[in-house]
Amino acid sequence: MFRSRTKDGQAVTKVTEAEPQQIRDPQAPKGRPTPKRSDALAQRRTLAKPPANRKEAAKRAREARRADMQRQRQALAGGDERYLPARDQGPVRRYARDFVDAKWSVAEFFLPIAVLILILSIVPSPQFKNIAFVMWIGVIATIVIDSFAMSFRLKKGLAERFPDENRRGAVFYAFMRTLQMRRMRLPKPQVARGERP
Template sequence: MFRSRSKAQAATPEVTADQPKKPRDPQAPKGRPTPKRSEANSQRRTLAATPANRKEATKRAREARRADMAKQREALASGDERYLPARDKGPVRSYVRDFVDARYSVAEFFLPLAVLILVLSMINRGAFQAYVLLAWLVVIVLIVINSAITGITLKRALKQRFPDENLRGAVPYGLMRTLQMRRLRLPKPKVKRGEKR
């Protein structure tokens, strides 16, 4: 009994890396189960769906990117957390948005004030030009003071509300949101002005 096994082992030569591999005998078992027809069809479809060349692959990647961007735009308009960009995701960023949207800010009126001051600066009267320059200075100082107060209160509120969370970049995110006019902010504001957050 032991002799027959050793003879069988001696009869089968070992394949080394130098020797080429012989093709498999069609009658020999393949070493894995035959896939179900549904699995084979799905594999065939995925193989058929793979792009044939580089141009096709870039075209498909571009279309996928466009679809992702469309989902992100819809999420920014509706506030759907699943498809928001990474910079807007999470409870910390949501709280920062609500904190900023519930308050008035001088910075959000910067664009209309800048246009108004620019139009007024076109009037060529000596004393009037000095008042326009003073208005620019007042607006900038008010924005800096308001941004400093908002940043300090936001940082304090975040530390109380999220003591164990990573708060890196949350305050600059909120300050950048104050620079946008409320109606143009994305994601859209979910709270009314004056609501306590």
Template sequence: MRTYRVPLGFVFRSRANEEKAPADKALADSKLTRDPQAPKGRPTPKRSEAQTQRRSVANTPTTRKEASKRQRDDRRAAMERQRQALASGDERYLPVRDKGPVRKYARDFVDSRFCIAEFFLPLAVLILVLSMVRVGSLQNIALLLWLVVILMIVVDSVGIAVRLKKQLNTRFPELPKKGAVPYALMRTLQMRRLRLPKPQVKRGERP
């Protein structure tokens, strides 16, 4: 019978490999259980950042009903912010048609002066009442007064448009000014206390 000699080096290497295998396995397990918040090669997030992430996950709607409720709440909050902005003049939440320095100056330009057009509604009511009275002289006065009011509004509006356009070209040469003059003229037709956004300048106070 033949006998085989096993080299001693082979035996020691096998034992070393067997001892090394559990250590490698333990290291691999530790990598698998690494904190998902801190992946390999990245620093562990701060406590405040981790809380913010958990909060955002908790606030994320999980059903269609919750999502629709969240959208309604967001719309309601946006409308409330816009209402407050129309009263305070906060540029951040104003409607698009009222935003920008050009539109703000147009509003201030109109609000800083008396405009005949803002008295159109009460004058129209007065003229209507006079025209309904069955007295020839009063009806003639009502008709004449109506023509005078219309003429005065037209003349005043043309003057406001010319002066405002000149001021806008001087103050904002680089900004688009399309629609700013009609925007201002439409504001003159509203009574001062009913204007939105609310006037931010007093009468006689130049913007």
């Protein structure tokens, strides 16, 4: 900030462009809890003091990695976009996740059905083996048809909602999510069945 005087002698304040003025509302939340004083002091001490040797530097790097992994696990469980892995970030991927989670799909029941087919194929009766074979062909055909229909609808929805965004890989990402059972999906589903994404 520089001051200059006009002909009248009044001080005029000029703001340079290098200093953007950002006024934060003091009542607005920070988006994170305030750390305890002891934690803040301990962190400040560790950051201020460089590691004494390679062993201590490796220990600090390990602790930082562990903290990052813990944050990522919590983000995957809660859906916090800031700490999600790169493959799950962005509005396109979020829409693909919500699109899959809002609908029933045959592919999510593939694992239990495959176990049932395996049990039927182990039974020494030829009738059970025929039933297992027919079920196997039926499940595969149903999953393929369901996946094509899902990918067609998802591509259409992505083109309408995100015309200027990079949509590459979103359909494959959604297909891989359909192969997981709903309760085992990460990030956890954020929409209920039947809800519009």
